[in-house]
Amino acid sequence: MLLSVRAVEKSFETSEGPQPVLRGISFDLDGGRTLALTGESGSGKSTLLHLVAGLDVPDAGMIEVEGWDIAQMSDATRAALRRNAVGLIFQQFNLIPSLSVIDNLTFHARLADRDPGDVRGLADRLGLADHLHRFPEQLSGGQQQRVAIGRTLVARPRLVLADEPTGNLDEATGDAMMGLMRDMVAETGAGLLMVTHSERLAGMLDARLHLRAGQVA
Numbered sequence: 001m002l003l004s005v006r007a008v009e010k011s012f013e014t015s016e017g018p019q020p021v022l023r024g025i026s027f028d029l030d031g032g033r034t035l036a037l038t039g040e041s042g043s044g045k046s047t048l049l050h051l052v053a054g055l056d057v058p059d060a061g062m063i064e065v066e067g068w069d070i071a072q073m074s075d076a077t078r079a080a081l082r083r084n085a086v087g088l089i090f091q092q093f094n095l096i097p098s099l100s101v102i103d104n105l106t107f108h109a110r111l112a113d114r115d116p117g118d119v120r121g122l123a124d125r126l127g128l129a130d131h132l133h134r135f136p137e138q139l140s141g142g143q144q145q146r147v148a149i150g151r152t153l154v155a156r157p158r159l160v161l162a163d164e165p166t167g168n169l170d171e172a173t174g175d176a177m178m179g180l181m182r183d184m185v186a187e188t189g190a191g192l193l194m195v196t197h198s199e200r201l202a203g204m205l206d207a208r209l210h211l212r213a214g215q216v217a
């Protein structure tokens, strides 16, 4: 199993005491499969994604990526897992401002010890062929979002975690990016866990995990 989540609990301290946000979440995700994470605002989607990404640790329960329990890892091992096995597409694009589009793509492949392969072909599929030598600040928000998607895919992670990855794109471009992500998942055998508020996009994925008040509904 690529990703196993079992009985995960997470609370945050607030002025009124601990506020439970995730209350016993369990699910599995196989390689080559795509899973939509849906639920109303505040239901715990981003919190769950952060835990799976190893950016935070659960209070109870277990999260295994390829059989490795991320809560038991040292910070250094967790960082290495994030670098090599897990690809994050979050709302902050975190592009490197001093690198052009093509260099941003290539750099991330090398960071993950991957041969970047056909970067120009990928840029083409991202609709960025005419912007290869631009710097992030010279791109629109949607173009930056596509670089962020490409940057993650070029590293060929085992697990792709995405938070509204097409949120800044028009419907046609968003659908094209969804198609690209699904193709890459199918080609590389990676798993995709994607937060979305869109029923339409959720319907394009293999399965859905719907959260309601911190539980699987």
Ligand SMILES: Nc1ncnc2c1ncn2[C@@H]1O[C@H](COP(=O)(O)OP(=O)(O)OP(=O)(O)O)[C@@H](O)[C@H]1O
Binding pocket: 012, 013, 014, 021, 039, 040, 041, 042, 043, 044, 045, 046, 047, 048
């Ligand atoms: N660091 C934190 N400290 C305290 N409370 C937090 C923290 N992070 C999240 N929360 C609370 O946890 C709950 C779930 O937040 P989360 O961001 O996971 O929801 P979400 O489903 O992703 O929402 P949205 O769709 O609006 O992004 C919210 O009530 C939020 O206020």
